[in-house]
Amino acid sequence: MAFLARALRQSNSRLSSRCPAVAASCRWISPTAAAGSPEAGAAVAPADPELPPPREPVGGARVELPPNPEDALEVFVDGHAVRIPKGFTVLQACEVAGVDIPRFCYHSRLSIAGNCRMCLVEVEKSPKPVASCAMPALPGMKIKTNTPVAKKAREGVMEFLLMNHPLDCPICDQGGECDLQDQSMAFGADRGRFTEMKRSVVDKNLGPLVKTVMTRCIQCTRCVRFATEVAGVQDLGMLGRGSGEEIGTYVEKLMTSELSGNVIDICPVGALTSKPFAFKARNWELKGTETIDVTDAVGSNIRVDSRGPEVMRIVPRINEDINEEWISDKTRFCYDGLKRQRLNDPMIRGPDGRFKAVTWRDALAVVAEVLHQVKPEEITGVAGKLSDAESMMALKDFVNRMGSDKVLCEGNGPNPPADLRSNYLMNTGIAGLEKADVFLLVGTQPRVEAAMVNARIRKTVGATQAKVGYIGPPADLNYDHEHLGTGPETLVEIAEGRHPFCSVLQSAKNPVIIAGAGLFEREDQDALFSTIETVAKKFNVTRPDWNGLNVLLLHAAQAAALDLGLVANPAESIKSAKFLYLMGADDISLDKLPEDAFVVYQGHHGDKAVYRANVILPSSAFSEKEGTYENTEGCTQWTIPAVPTVGDARDDWKIIRALSEVAGAQLPYDSLSAVRDRISTVAPNLIHVDEKEPCTISAEVKPPVKQQVSSTPFKTVIENFYMTDAITRASKIMAQCSATLLKK
Amino acid sequence: MAFTMRAVKVPPNSASLEEARHRVFDFFKQACRSIPTVMEIYNLDDVVTPSQLRSTIAKEIRKNQNVTNPKVIDMLLFKGTEELNNIVEHAKQRHHVIGQYVIGQEGLVHELGSKDQGSSDFLKKFYTSNYF
Known part of the structure; x- marks a missing residue:
């Protein structure tokens, strides 16, 4: 329940900015929310009774004016004066005034193209409507966003855009979250005049991640700008002119960027969609869970969209300090690994070398019995790269209680600099x-x-x-x-x-x-x-x-492991181990491990280490548990369970807590909050969530x-970007990526 | 479903706890009277005796003995009547009846808890499920 409290706290902090986000999003698709008669915008006097009340900035954004008043200027949006910093565009000025201008090509993190013309607004003393995304705001400008001229301009643009856009929303993956769909409902005309044939464009093959339906493209060029500016690959470009204009790779070529999945998010229509997600689900059937990613040490903020017990897709959340609004392809597409190769029952390796499923009671009893037969200094615990802080704390406490100090986290080397x-x-x-x-x-x-x-x-x-x-x-x-x-x-x-x-x-x-x-x-x-x-x-x-x-x-586990002091030397610990407890550790070298060592593997995937394990204890993956992770900059974040655990699996720290009791060295915590209390005595920074200590x-x-x-x-530390841990190694999409996209 | 709907008539609400109590006894008697038919339909002679079934019915009713709201009792009675009708009309199969009323909800495995004796609450819950 702690994550609920946290979600509540987050939403509170979001709401504390004066404009509720809800109101802002309602305004987005409703042009009449601004209401008032069309003439209202023309009136400049704020005392005009027809004038709608002034609004808060879009999305509750805060505008920081420069300290020097000369660097700020004043413009009038729909009759209300707003102060903005110099260099803002008309569109940004409108956003500060709380008016969301419809747009396709404009994206706040990309350069300005100004080619979709959807953001046309009327500016007094200008002969034509101006494209607000490309026009710098000038002092005293009188901008009108809701006049008949602006509305007619949008309607016209919309009609031109829809002229060549196929009417395949029912079979389009973007349906329900499509900017074009929303904006044509809000700003488009209620009838079409187009009776000719629509143009069609050949689909491009951009690789195993991005599906293209190029006929749907409206040539906003967001993807081209993203590829060149953010991803840094010159793969995408604009070919042809006029009605023959199309987006594509210049020669038959795949898009080889580790950020290519983000073009799916920025595409305002269904031209670029997710290939693995194609025809799998509709966005309104999905339950979104705001959590974080653990495939690398960045801790990108993500939303896991699930339907029932299945993770359907992963999309980014905005966090300006960590991932802005992008995520890597590994983060976005590793989710199918959560369905493959999963361990779902406790298992014991029989004398014939085959695993047999047993009950938790039997599995823990066997482990506890072996544990008592070895000397304390022969016990070694290894935390894996995806472990959360709670389970690492429990593992360290447990191994210490058994009389050993050999507990480490893989990837931290023989003598990690954990002192400071x-x-x-x-x-x-x-x-x-x-x-x-x-x-x-x-x-x-x-x-x-x-x-x-x-x-x-x-x-x-x-x-x-x-x-x-x-x-x-x-x-x-x-x-x-x-x-x-x-x-x-x-x-x-x-x-x-x-x-x-x-x-x-x-x-x-x-x-x-x-x-x-x-x-x-x-x-x-x-x-x-x-x-x-x-x-x-x-x-x-x-x-x-x-x-x-x-x-x-x-x-993902490294920083927290160093904070908690899992710093034993792997080479020595493994060499002398008779009882090895692997908590999701697959990449640690077991060559030196004595033949007669008893290996317990606790993890969610049947990955490398399972081949050597004697007992398997199934645990839950990051999408199924509440866990604390610290990213590489020292920012502590929580994962939130999105789907139920698979089979008979249990949360990592619970397994160790249960084992400790069966082994007769009971750990003194029974709940997640109690574990966190224990963590706070070791590393208090792991308790301050979403903060950088x-x-x-x-x-x-x-x-x-x-x-x-x-x-x-x-x-080279990472040979294959797409397959670095148990989840990504189990993923079919990641396997396809490494086959096609990695440079040979 | 249609025939069940016909069979189950919704009587007016009980006016008082006394009336509801009376209806419960009526229902119990009605259920007991149908036991021979049920035994015959589902071929239960070799697995259960009528008196065992009677006590199962009584047990099911006693599960709700703390309910004092006549409206709730009426609702429970309605559900009971529906269930009884389903059984009598052969809407169920033999294994349904055996599973629900002869063996009982716990199934064939009876955990006597001797193994878990002395273990903590946490461990007992841990063995049953991940969510507690």
Whole structure:
């Protein structure tokens, strides 16, 4: 129930901005909500009794006026004066005044095209209606959005758009959430005059993710602008002119971007829709659950749309600090992995090597019995990359109560820098990257490790011409960058001031260093991080007002695991283990594990580690449980259950709690809130949900490092962007993507 | 469904608790009278005796013994009558009757709880379901 309280709190905070979101969305499709007679807009005097009352900004948005009053100007929208910053367009001015202008091509995060003409409004003393998205607001402008001229203009535009738009809404996947459908209901004419044949366009093959029905396209060019500006691939473009105009890839080519799924969201019509979701469900049958993504360490905010017990699709939620309004393809399309390869019953491996389904009572009894036969120091617990903080807390408490301190999280390496939070977090924050002017990427390829962070870097590079230096194996970064070298020696050169890139770092105002979490796995990681700190000190990367020394983590569980202190050395722990408890850990190397070790696998997918397991305890996936995750910038977020668990599975922390009792070392918590109370005594920042707990910089207290930097070049950490964890490896769509989209 | 609708007439509401109570006894008697027919229709002679069935009926009625609102009692009576009609009209099959009234809701497995003795409330709930 805690998540309900949280949802309530969130909606309260949203409502506390003065305009209720509900009212805003109602206004969206109803042109008459503004009401008043058509002449009302013409009257400028605010005292006019015909004038509708002034409204709040669209969506409850806050408008920050610049401190200098000369940088603000005043315009009149439908007779009401509004103050806006200089440089706003007429459309933005209208939004501030609470008037939502219909639009197709305009998108606030993309450049302005001004080609759909749907946003026409009347401006006094202008001979024709103007396209409000492309017209800068000028002081004293008198904008009228609801006059007969504006209405007639919209109606005309609508008629032209519908001329060549097929009437296939009943079989269109966009039906019900289509901008064209909504706006033609609200602003279009009630009859058509068109009797000729409609034009038709050949569909393009954009790969396994995006389905195209190009006849439906209205040439708003949002997808073209998204591909070039945000995704950074020049794959889409406009071909032909006039009525022969069409969107397409210039030659027969797939769209190879890790953000390609977002064109589905920005397409205002049904031209670009989701291929895996095609004809699967209608949007009004779906139940949306606002949760977060766990396929990488970014923690993108998503909405899981489910029908009954099935996750039907995943779409992004807006969070300006983390993912803006985009998500990566892995996040969006991994959901079919939630239906495949699932573990649904507790199972014990018989003497013949085959698994047999048993009851929870028997499975836990067997595990507890084995647990008592081994020595305490031979017990090892490993948390997987998708584990939530609650289950990791329970696992650590349980293993400790059994007398062992060997509990770790995969991916954190032999000696993770867990002492200071600033040593393993992205200290600038993801949104803070936009302030940077020089990036130095050390052993990290953000494009595959954290696509949303990469999009942020690309946005910054595009907006401010920030310089990017990259040390690591040859990589395909989608922005201008300088490949400085492949190994640590380049880093040492920079630290010693011998490298040409030093002059760039020297002149930077807000330099940022991003070190990949892949470095944690290296033998010389202490030396590497101390070299990175030398670079940071030398070029003023960490100052009291700016901490640009960042670590980009790889997995959703990593940050919370380091906060909670799951920091045992994997090599030693595995080698000496006689009882290994794998909590969803599939990517940890079990080669060194003794033959006679007893392996318990608790997880939701029959993935790699199951082949070695002796007992399987089925648990719930992120879409089915309430869990706390901390992302790479240290922001704590909760997942919310969207669908029920599969079969006889249980939540992760409950399994460990139950096992602890059967094993005679009962953990002192019975409910989620009690687990969270326990967490708050270890890592209070994991309790402050949706907040980023800032960490203090105290690099001085570190002991000097005696280790030498090795000359081994940095390795590629993630070989296959589409398949990184149990869920994505079980997904058929992700398998198709890796087959067709990965560069060979 | 039509024949059930014909058979089940909705009587006017009971005016008082006394009247409702009276109707419950009437219903019980009616159900007891139909037991021989039921035994014959569903071939129950080798699995159950009439007296066992009678006590099952009494048990089902006693499940609601704390209800004091005559309207609710009327509603429950209506449901009971409907169920009885379904049984008497052979709208059910043999395994329905055996499953519901001979074996009972718990089914064939009777967990005596000896294994879980001494374990906490949490563990008992954990064994039954993930949601508690």
